[in-house]
Amino acid sequence: MEIMMEKTVLVVIPAEERHKEKLERAGKGCRFVYASPQTATEEMIEAADVIIGNVKPDRLHEPERLQWLQLNSAGADAYVKPGILRSTTMLTSATGAYGKAVAEHSFAMLLMLQKKLNLYRDAQTKNEWSDFGTVTSITDVTVLVVGLGDIGLHFARLASALGARVIGLKRSMGPCPEGVHELHTMDELDNLLPKVDVVASFVPSTATTYHMYTKERLMAMKDTAIFLNSGRGDAVASEVLYEALSEGWIASAGIDVTEPEPLPADSPLWQLPNLMMTPHISGQFHLPETFERIVDIAAANLEAYLKGENLRNRI
Structure with missing residues (x-):
């Protein structure tokens, strides 16, 4: 009526x-x-x-x-x-x-970090002709997508289309979506983290996702792994992420969200060469x-x- x-x-x-x-x-x-x-x-x-x-x-x-x-x-x-x-x-x-915009932004970060383009850009601004050594290929990695909503599914399809093996995590089981090779529930996160090369997180801010990427979980990842976060900044504490990157628990990270936002000017995250960070702009109306x-x-x-x-x- x-x-x-x-x-x-x-x-x-x-x-x-x-x-x-x-x-x-x-x-x-x-x-x-x-x-x-x-x-x-x-x-x-x-x-x-x-x-x-x-x-x-x-x-x-x-x-x-x-x-x-x-x-x-x-x-x-x-x-x-x-x-x-x-x-x-x-x-x-x-x-x-927002799926297309945020997923493509995060995926661009992944490719940039794999090819160390962030380091070459930093060197360019210093007028330095440098060689930063070996790189990795999207065709050779296993990607764990944490949060298979609209954004996560877009990201999974991009990674799969270029040859990555994609494992998806969501709250409950269902049919395995297009672009995802394996589907698991969130309670299997700890078992999967040590086995993957890329963790792409797109979880919302909830009581269960708050600081879910603990020190123990980041330490359990491969030291060659890349961590991406375009969900919510409070999924990982800033000091834990800084320690993971500065101590070499993981190789690099690309984030569009931080805790807090805006990130304070005196945060040590700004100075990390193996961190690519953007100020929560992957969505919006860009x-x-x-x-x-x-x-x-x-x-x-x-x-x-x-x-x-x-x-x-x-x-």
């Missing part, structure tokens, strides 16, 4: 006219208000039945009227904490929009296709919401 009362939809993603037209077609009969996370006023937030986009969690305070919040991020951990949303407010994420997918998800969910149907990516 359709909901006939006019709904106020606050849109805080950077929608262009064509995006606004798509949203308004899906939300026919709704009143649309456009702002940014910074310019949205308290009055706008309090008057909204629906918000599309990531208003900062500390600005929400359990708004009484808000029925549904559609995030433009895949991660929703900041919005499920007490005091942010009422228990009756629906929360949906943009899972499915790949234009990502934003188009976010709008598509929001529009489809808005249409479903007005019809009283189930929403995609409900948390």
